Each structure stands twice: as C-alpha cells, then as structure tokens.
Amino acid sequence: MSGPDASGFSEGQQQELLQAIETMQTRDSMRMYNNLVEKCFTDCVDSFRRKDLDATEEKCVQKCCEKFMKHSARVGMRFGEFTAAAEKQMAGLQGK
Amino acid sequence: MSGPDASGFSEGQQQELLQAIETMQTRDSMRMYNNLVEKCFTDCVDSFRRKDLDATEEKCVQKCCEKFMKHSARVGMRFGEFTAAAEKQMAGLQGK
Amino acid sequence: MSGPDASGFSEGQQQELLQAIETMQTRDSMRMYNNLVEKCFTDCVDSFRRKDLDATEEKCVQKCCEKFMKHSARVGMRFGEFTAAAEKQMAGLQGK
Amino acid sequence: MASQQPDSSQALILAQQEMEYRVALFNKMVTSCFDKCIDRKYKDGDLNVGENSCVDRCTSKYWQTTGIVGQLLGTGQA
Amino acid sequence: MASQQPDSSQALILAQQEMEYRVALFNKMVTSCFDKCIDRKYKDGDLNVGENSCVDRCTSKYWQTTGIVGQLLGTGQA
Amino acid sequence: MASQQPDSSQALILAQQEMEYRVALFNKMVTSCFDKCIDRKYKDGDLNVGENSCVDRCTSKYWQTTGIVGQLLGTGQA
Numbered sequence: 001m002s003g004p005d006a007s008g009f010s011e012g013q014q015q016e017l018l019q020a021i022e023t024m025q026t027r028d029s030m031r032m033y034n035n036l037v038e039k040c041f042t043d044c045v046d047s048f049r050r051k052d053l054d055a056t057e058e059k060c061v062q063k064c065c066e067k068f069m070k071h072s073a074r075v076g077m078r079f080g081e082f083t084a085a086a087e088k089q090m091a092g093l094q095g096k
Numbered sequence: 097m098s099g100p101d102a103s104g105f106s107e108g109q110q111q112e113l114l115q116a117i118e119t120m121q122t123r124d125s126m127r128m129y130n131n132l133v134e135k136c137f138t139d140c141v142d143s144f145r146r147k148d149l150d151a152t153e154e155k156c157v158q159k160c161c162e163k164f165m166k167h168s169a170r171v172g173m174r175f176g177e178f179t180a181a182a183e184k185q186m187a188g189l190q191g192k
Numbered sequence: 193m194s195g196p197d198a199s200g201f202s203e204g205q206q207q208e209l210l211q212a213i214e215t216m217q218t219r220d221s222m223r224m225y226n227n228l229v230e231k232c233f234t235d236c237v238d239s240f241r242r243k244d245l246d247a248t249e250e251k252c253v254q255k256c257c258e259k260f261m262k263h264s265a266r267v268g269m270r271f272g273e274f275t276a277a278a279e280k281q282m283a284g285l286q287g288k
Numbered sequence: 289m290a291s292q293q294p295d296s297s298q299a300l301i302l303a304q305q306e307m308e309y310r311v312a313l314f315n316k317m318v319t320s321c322f323d324k325c326i327d328r329k330y331k332d333g334d335l336n337v338g339e340n341s342c343v344d345r346c347t348s349k350y351w352q353t354t355g356i357v358g359q360l361l362g363t364g365q366a
Numbered sequence: 367m368a369s370q371q372p373d374s375s376q377a378l379i380l381a382q383q384e385m386e387y388r389v390a391l392f393n394k395m396v397t398s399c400f401d402k403c404i405d406r407k408y409k410d411g412d413l414n415v416g417e418n419s420c421v422d423r424c425t426s427k428y429w430q431t432t433g434i435v436g437q438l439l440g441t442g443q444a
Numbered sequence: 445m446a447s448q449q450p451d452s453s454q455a456l457i458l459a460q461q462e463m464e465y466r467v468a469l470f471n472k473m474v475t476s477c478f479d480k481c482i483d484r485k486y487k488d489g490d491l492n493v494g495e496n497s498c499v500d501r502c503t504s505k506y507w508q509t510t511g512i513v514g515q516l517l518g519t520g521q522a
Contacts, residue, residue, distance in 0.1 A: 013456055020460050023379055028467055030387040033439060035475075038394045041431045043484050048403065048419075051426040053434075061431055065438045066489030067482060071499060074491065075474045078503040083466075109300055116304050119457055124311055126465040129517060131319075134472045137509045139328050144481065144497075147504040149512075157509050161516045162333030163326060167343060170335065171318045174347040179310075205378055212382050215301055220389055222309040225361060227397075230316045233353045235406050240325065240341075243348040245356075253353055257360045258411030259404060263421060266413070267396045270425040275388075 032072075040064035128168075136160035224264075232256035313354065321346035391432065399424035469510065477502035 009017060044060035045053065053061070105113060140156035141149065149157070201209060236252035237245065245253070325342035326335070335343070403420035404413075413421070481498035482491075491499070 009455070009459075017456060017459060019376075020456075021463065023383070024460070024463060024467065026380075026383055027386070028471075030383065031390065032471070033435065034387070034390050034394055035471075036439070037391075037428070037432050037435045038398055039478075040435060041398055041428055042401075044486065045424075045427050045431065046402070048423040048427070051423040053427050053430050057427070058434065060486050061434050062438060063486035063489045065435050067486060067491065068478065069439075070489075070491050071478055071482060071495075072474050074496065074499050075470070075477060075503055078500060079470050079473060079507075082503070082507045105299070105303075113300060113303060115454075116300075117307065119461070120304070120307060120311065122458075122461055123464070124315075126461065127468065128315070129513065130465070130468050130472055131315075132517070133469075133506070133510050133513045134476055135322075136513060137476055137506055138479075140330065141502075141505050141509065142480070144501040144505070147501040149505050149508050153505070154512060156330050157512050158516060159330035159333045161513050163330060163335065164322065165517075166333075166335050167322055167326060167339075168318050170340065170343050171314070171321060171347055174344060175314050175317060175351075178347070178351045201377070201381075209378060209381060211298075212378075213385065215305070216382070216385060216389065218302075218305055219308070220393075222305065223312065224393070225357065226309070226312050226316055228361070229313075229350070229354050229357045230320055231400075232357060233320055233350055234323075236408065237346075237349050237353065238324070240345040240349070243345045245349050245352050249349070250356060252408050253356050254360060255408035255411045257357050259408060259413065260400065261361075262411075262413050263400055263404060263417075264396050266418065266421050267399060267425055268392070270422060271392050271395060274425070274429045 036065060036068055039068070132161060132164055135164070228257060228260055231260070317347055317350045320350060395425055395428050398428060473503055473506045476506060 040061045044064055045057050136157045140160055141153050232253045236256055237249050321343055324346050325339050327339070399421055402424050403417050405417070477499055480502050481495050483495070
C-alpha cells in the first residue's frame with residue numbers, strides 16, 4: 001500500500017505527515033483490535049451460565065482471531081495490487 | 097441545514113470554523129462514499145465464482161447507489177425542516 | 193475507571209490533557225446519544241403508516257432507553273473492577 | 289453551564305462538536321430509514337410512491353425518538 | 367518501546383489514544399452485552415434478575431476475550 | 445478544484461484525509477469479505493482453499509464496486 005505523494009512538501013511538513021501517519025496507525029490498530037474482540041466474541045460466545053470462558057469458547061476465539069489475521073493479510077496483498085495497478089493507470093493517462 | 101450560530105466569533109475564528117467545516121465535510125463525504133460501497137456491495141454481490149462483477153450485479157450496484165442518493169437527498173430536506181422548526185421554537189421560547 | 197498515569201507531565205500538559213479528556217467526553221456522550229436513538233428506534237419502530245409515534249412505540253422507546261442506561265451503568269461498574277484488578281496485577285508484576 | 293465566559297477556542301471546539309453531532313444524527317437517520325423503507329432488490333433507481341411516503345414518516349418518527357431519548361438522558365444526567 | 371525519551375507532545379498523544387482505546391472498548395462491551403443479554407421487547411425499564419447476572423457474566427467473558435485476542439495479536443506482531 | 449495554490453497546511457490535511465480514506469476502505473473490504481467468505485464455525489485457524497479463492501474474488505468485486513459507486517457519485521456531484 002503506497003502512501004500519498006510526499007513530494008512538494010517541505011522537510012518539516014514531511015515530518016509532520018510522518019507523525020500523523022504514525023498516530024493514525026496506532027489509532028487504527030487499536031480500532032482493529034477492538035473490532036476483532038467484538039467480532040470473535042459475538043461469533044464464539046453465546047452462553048452466559050458461567051462467568052469464565054469454557055475450553056470450546058476459548059478455542060473458537062483463538063481460531064477466529066488467527067483466521068481474521070490471515071484473512072486481513074491476504075486482503076492487504078490484494079489491496080496493494082489494486083492500488084498499484086490504479087496508480088500505474090493514472091500515470092499512463094497523465095503521460096499521454 | 098443551518099450551521100451553528102457564528103455570531104460572537106472574531107473574523108479569524110470564523111475563518112478557522114469555516115476551514116473546520118470544510119475538513120469535516122470532506123471527511124464526511126469520504127465516509128459516506130465508503131459506507132455506500134459497503135452497503136451496495138453487501139446487498140448486491142453474493143456469488144464468488146468469478147472475479148468480475150456480472151451484468152446483474154453491476155446494475156444492482158448502480159440502482160442501489162442511485163436509490164441511496166435520492167433517499168439521502170429526501171432525508172436531507174426533511175432534516176432541514178425539522179431543524180428549522182426546532183430553531184424557530186427555541187427562538188419563540190427565548191423571546192417570551 | 194481510572195485514567196492513564198498523569199505523573200511525568202508538566203502542569204501545562206496536564207491542563208492540555210484534561211481539556212482533551214473533556215472534549216473526548218463530550219464527543220463520546222454525543223455519540224452514545226446518537227447510538228441510543230438509533231438502537232431504540234430500530235427495535236421499537238416498525239410501522240410507517242403515520243408520521244407520529246403511537247403510544248406503544250413511545251413507551252417502547254422510553255423503556256429501551258431506561259434499560260440501556262441501567263445496563264450501561266452496570267457494565268461501567270464491572271469494567272472499573274476489571275481495570276482496577278488488571279492495574280493491581282501489573283503493579284505486582286513490576287514490583288517483583 | 290458555567291457562568292464564566294468560556295474562552296474562544298473552547299467555544300470553537302463546542303461549535304465543531306455541535307456540527308459533528310448533527311452530521312452523525314443525519315447519517316444515522318439516513319441509514320435507519322433506508323433499512324426500514326427501501327426494498328433491497330433495487331429493481332429501480334428511483335424511489336417509488338410507497339418508499340417516498342415511508343421515508344417522510346420514518347424521518348418524522350426518528351426525529352421524535354431523538355426528542356424522547358434526549359429528555360430521558362437529560363433528566364438522567366441532571 | 368523506544369529506549370529514547372519520547373518528547374512530551376508525543377506522550378500526550380499516546381495518553382489520549384490510550385483513553386480513546388478504553389472508551390471504545392467500554393462502548394463495544396456495552397453494545398455486545400446488551401445484544402446478548404437484554405430482551406428486545408422492552409416490557410420493563412428495569413433489568414430483571416436474569417438480565418443482571420447475564421450482564422455480569424457477559425462482561426467477564428468479554429474481558430477474557432480481550433486478553434486472548436491481545437495475546438495472539440501481540441505474538442503475531444512481534 | 446481551486447485554481448489558487450492551496451497553502452501547505454491545507455495540503456497536509458488533504459494528504460491525511462486521503463490516507464484516512466484508504467484505511468477506511470481497506471477496513472471495510474476486510475470486514476465485508478470476511479462476512480461473505482469465512483465460515484463462522486472457526487474449526488481451523490487457517491483459511492482453506494475455498495476461502496482463499498473466495499477472498500481473492502471478493503476483494504476484486506469489492507474494488508470494482510468502488511469504481512462504479514465513485515463514477516456515479518462523481519457525475520451526481522458535478
């Protein structure tokens with residue numbers, strides 16, 4: 001996933017942009033973490049007769065989480081390819 | 097949809113407020129765009145035996161999108177009326 | 193729910209942090225309000241043959257709202273307990 | 289709430305939050321009434337008569353719901 | 367993580383993000399356990415005994431889920 | 445859009461928003477295709493062959509949907 005074009009920004013601005021990217025990434029990974037917990041909890045836990053997760057629920061949450069991470073990585077690969085192809089096409093159009 | 101009361105702000109502050117509004121509008125239209133894609137995709141695409149949208153799916157996405165925009169415009173009109181009526185009522189109460 | 197550790201911040205920074213907390217709380221309570229309206233509307237209102245809520249719908253929205261607030265308060269209590277226990281455990285681990 | 293004059297940057301933040309709130313309310317009204325009123329088969333790109341009047345009533349009921357919840361939250365918080 | 371002393375504005379941002387994270391976690395716990403435990407008929411404005419104990423167990427299991435996912439993400443990212 | 449040279453802080457804001465948009469698009473693609481392709485029984489921590497190819501096709505169709513909607517919004521707004 002390539003970032004937006006950074007040329008045309010001064011060094012100070014690039015610094016600022018980099019820090020903004022970092023802040024956004026932290027925020028985004030926290031959000032992803034929260035969403036993952038919510039999703040796997042919703043799909044795996046449905047009985048509330050005890051206050052602790054039983055072995056089946058725990059395993060389900062683990063597999064759910066692993067599966068989501070692998071899925072997310074695969075989508076990331078594809079997303080990168082689409083973005084790259086789109087940028088190439090844009091560059092081609094501007095070159096004409 | 098009328099904005100919040102801008103009187104009582106200095107010119108510089110009004111500038112700042114206007115820029116904040118603009119930033120928010122851009123962010124909001126991007127969010128709307130993303131939500132629209134997600135909604136129409138969820139409702140229209142359900143078969144994954146090919147990697148390209150077929151004609152039926154494409155048409156469905158188009159109609160979904162058109163319908164959503166018309167719907168959104170209509171809600172906007174109503175929302176404006178409710179807001180205006182509420183502000184009128186507020187002004188009436190304060191005038192007493 | 194205890195906040196993050198504020199020691200190590202200068203007075204000015206603590207001020208800034210406090211204002212950031214306040215801004216976040218306002219934003220959060222507005223978001224909660226919006227979510228509550230959406231949830232109770234979705235669960236309670238399903239007929240659109242008139243433009244005004246009937247008595248049954250109105251009561252449903254009220255109970256939904258009351259129930260949500262009580263529920264939210266209870267979750268808050270538990271959340272506070274979990275957070276406190278986790279912090280105690282962290283402190284114990286660091287003390288070793 | 290405070291009798292003190294709030295400084296101007298705080299007033300700006302409040303005005304911004306007020307706007308954010310309105311935008312969020314509007315967006316939720318759009319989504320909720322779309323789900324309640326619009327047929328998901330999307331045969332046509334236009335809203336038909338039934339959908340149009342459903343949207344009008346739905347937004348009206350949504351707005352009223354906003355009022356009820358607001359009142360309850362207000363008394364609950366005071 | 368960095369052995370360097372982070373400058374103070376960055377520490378402020380981190381503290382703010384930590385808070386945002388907690389608020390978001392809390393909100394999701396509220397929503398998830400409401401969906402799992404509360405009867406949507408809303409006959410009564412109070413939580414009944416069954417709902418109350420469901421909420422207690424639900425929050426406990428939600429918190430434990432947070433721990434499991436956190437561990438897996440931690441090892442996955444390291 | 446404006447023929448005027450935008451000042452640099454505005455360009456920064458735009459660059460940030462562009463990133464936010466991409467992240468949000470990616471996240472929605474992840475969620476949508478997870479819901480469409482992944483069996484919720486979670487018997488295994490790996491994606492099986494069927495899930496893998498479903499994900500590839502799902503992302504491709506999602507990306508195409510992005511294009512169609514973008515075109516319609518573009519013409520609608522112009």
